[in-house]
Every structure is written in structure tokens, then in C-alpha cells.
Amino acid sequence: xxxxxxxxxxxxxxxxxxxxxxxxxxxxxxxxxxxxxxxxxxxxxxxxxxxxxxxxxxxxxxxxxxxxxxxxxxxxxxxxxxxxxxxxxxxxxxxxxxxxxxxxxxxxxxxxxxxxxxxxxxxxxxxxxxxxxxxxxxxxxxxxxxxxxxxxxxxxxxxxxxxxxxxxxxxxxxxxxxxxxxxxxxxxxxxxxxxxxxxxxxxxxxxxxxxxxxxxxxxxxxxxxxxxxxxxxxxxxxxxxxxxxx
Numbered sequence: 001x002x003x004x005x006x007x008x009x010x011x012x013x014x015x016x017x018x019x020x021x022x023x024x025x026x027x028x029x030x031x032x033x034x035x036x037x038x039x040x041x042x043x044x045x046x047x048x049x050x051x052x053x054x055x056x057x058x059x060x061x062x063x064x065x066x067x068x069x070x071x072x073x074x075x076x077x078x079x080x081x082x083x084x085x086x087x088x089x090x091x092x093x094x095x096x097x098x099x100x101x102x103x104x105x106x107x108x109x110x111x112x113x114x115x116x117x118x119x120x121x122x123x124x125x126x127x128x129x130x131x132x133x134x135x136x137x138x139x140x141x142x143x144x145x146x147x148x149x150x151x152x153x154x155x156x157x158x159x160x161x162x163x164x165x166x167x168x169x170x171x172x173x174x175x176x177x178x179x180x181x182x183x184x185x186x187x188x189x190x191x192x193x194x195x196x197x198x199x200x201x202x203x204x205x206x207x208x209x210x211x212x213x214x215x216x217x218x219x220x221x222x223x224x225x226x227x228x229x230x231x232x233x234x235x236x237x238x239x240x241x242x243x244x245x246x
Contacts (some may be wrong), residue, residue, distance in 0.1 A: 001078065001155075008036060009074060010151050013067040031048035033070055039079055057090065061097035066166065067147045070097050071154025072161040081157065096162060107170040107198025111177035112139060114234055118184045182220050185237060216240065
């Protein structure tokens with residue numbers, strides 16, 4: 001398949017959430033992304049209709065890893081030629097979408113986004129105008145790269161396209177990023193605590209503020225150990241800081 005054709009499929013996969021519905025979730029977006037394949041394979045109108053019906057089945061995975069599923073499905077569709085092994089293709093989609101959804105939610109939503117957000121927020125609090133740009137630089141390049149490479153490796157290897165996603169070991173990276181989020185959260189809390197301490201002229205207040213910041217940090221570590229989401233901890237710390245400012 002030409003590089004331009006693959007580029008077209010990948011660009012279409014970026015819009016998989018544009019037609020999200022509560023009945024079959026991302027099925028319309030997936031069908032839209034793969035529709036040009038039916039036309040390129042020279043299928044007649046009846047075959048195209050049958051092709052779309054097959055790919056309008058329930059489909060729901062993490063949007064950033066949907067391209068990896070799409071690439072694998074395209075490989076199987078083109079390899080089958082005119083002999084539609086529909087059960088294998090349907091089984092591939094169903095077997096990949098669940099694990100990809102769990103991995104993607106944990107890594108992108110539960111780890112990378114909070115880390116990028118708290119880092120950008122800490123910079124903004126310090127008065128840096130680069131905060132929003134840091135948010136984009138920490139989040140977007142990695143997710144675009146995984147989407148693109150996942151799609152290409154899925155197309156190259158079909159059923160074995162999952163090996164590329166496994167090679168990233170995203171759950172392990174997610175754990176490191178959660179600890180990074182807590183670190184930056186502690187830095188932000190310490191900066192805010194110092195500002196509060198400086199606002200008081202009484203010398204005896206400054207140690208109390210330091211103890212409060214340390215306690216908040218320890219509570220955050222304990223919450224992480226018990227499986228609490230970094231985003232929940234972030235919201236809790238933000239609410240606490242706002243209460244102190246009031």
C-alpha cells in the first residue's frame with residue numbers, strides 16, 4: 001500500500017472520537033477511518049455495504065491507541081484479499097480494544113496528563129509565560145508518536161502489532177510518572193507554603209507552615225500507595241491551598 005494511502009488512514013483515525021455514541025461508542029469513527037480501504041479494494045456497492053456493516057460493530061478503546069488496532073485490521077483485510085475471514089478480524093478488534101483501553105487510560109489520562117498539568121501549573125504560579133507551552137510539549141509529542149508508530153507497526157505486523165505497544169511497557173512508565181506528579185505537586189505546595197509563611201510576621205508561624213507542607217506531602221504518598229488517582233490528589237491539594245489562601 002502506498003505511503004499516501006497509509007497517511008490518509010492515519011489522519012482519519014485522529015477523528016475516531018468525533019462521532020462517539022452511547023450505543024456502539026467509536027464504531028462510526030472506526031468505519032469512517034477504514035472506509036477508503038473498501039473502495040481501494042475494488043469492492044462493489046453490495047460488498048462495500050457488507051464491509052461497513054462488519055466494521056460498525058461495537059468498538060471502544062483508548063483513542064490514542066485506536067490507530068494501532070486500525071493498522072492491524074487493515075493488514076488482515078488486505079491479506080485476506082477477496083476471502084473475508086470476518087471472524088478473525090472481529091476477534092482481533094475485540095481482543096485488542098479492552099487491553100488498549102486499560103493501558104491508555106492508565107498512562108495518558110492517569111499519569112502523563114496530570115504530570116504535564118502540574119508541571120505547567122507550577123511554572124505558571126512562578127510567573128512563567130511558558131507554562132501552557134510546556135503542557136503541550138510534555139503531552140502532545142509523545143501521544144502523537146505512539147499513535148503514529150502504533151498504526152504503522154500494526155499495519156506491518158497484523159496480529160503481532162501489539163508487540164510494539166508492549167515494548168513501551170506503558171504501565172511501568174505510568175508508575176514513574178505518578179511519582180513525578182507527586183514530586184512536582186510537593187514543589188508547588190512548598191512554594192505556596194513559603195509564600196504563606198512570608199505573609200506572616202510572627203516567627204512561630206513559619207515552622208507550622210513547613211510542618212503542614214510536609215504533612216500534605218506524606219499524605220499524598222500514602223494516598224498513592226493506596227491506589228488513589230494523582231488527579232484526585234491534585235484536586236484535593238488545590239482545594240486545600242485555596243482554603244488556606246482564603
